[in-house]
Amino acid sequence: MARKRRIRRQLHGSAWHWKQTDCWYCTLPGTKKRVPLFDENGERIRGKDRREAADLALAKEKLAGNIEGNVAVASEWLVARVCSDYIQYCERGLANGTISRGHRNSTVTWLNDLCSCCGALRVVELKKSTSS
Numbered sequence: 001m002a003r004k005r006r007i008r009r010q011l012h013g014s015a016w017h018w019k020q021t022d023c024w025y026c027t028l029p030g031t032k033k034r035v036p037l038f039d040e041n042g043e044r045i046r047g048k049d050r051r052e053a054a055d056l057a058l059a060k061e062k063l064a065g066n067i068e069g070n071v072a073v074a075s076e077w078l079v080a081r082v083c084s085d086y087i088q089y090c091e092r093g094l095a096n097g098t099i100s101r102g103h104r105n106s107t108v109t110w111l112n113d114l115c116s117c118c119g120a121l122r123v124v125e126l127k128k129s130t131s132s
Helices: 051-064 079-096 101-118
Strands: 015-018 023-027 034-036
Touching: 015 051, 023 051, 079 101
Parallel strands: none
Antiparallel strands: 015 023, 023 034
C-alpha cells in the first residue's frame, strides 16, 4: 500500500500560525529556521485571526531587508552542475540495482536536453514556464 504523499501547506517565506504558541511566524527560504513576526509595537503577533497583520509585518520585514533566505549556496550552483550530479547519482543507482536502466536513460536524455538550452544559468535564475 502506497503512502499518501505529503504536500507542504505553504511556501517558505510566507506567514503561518503556530497553534502551540498562538503566534505568527515565517520560515526562511532555504532553511528550517522559524522567525517570529512582530507588530508595530514590537509585540509578537498573536491569534489565528490576525493573518492580515502577519502578512503586513512580513511584507515590511522583506522590504526592510531583514528577512533573507539562506540561498547563498544555491545561488552559485549552475543548472548543468545539478544535472550532472543527478546523472552521477543515477549511474550509482544503476550499479547498485536501485534505479532501472530505463530511468537512467530517460534522465540522461531529459537533463542533457535541459542543459543544452539553459545549463549555464544559475539555479536561482531557472524559472518554470507556463507556456508550452
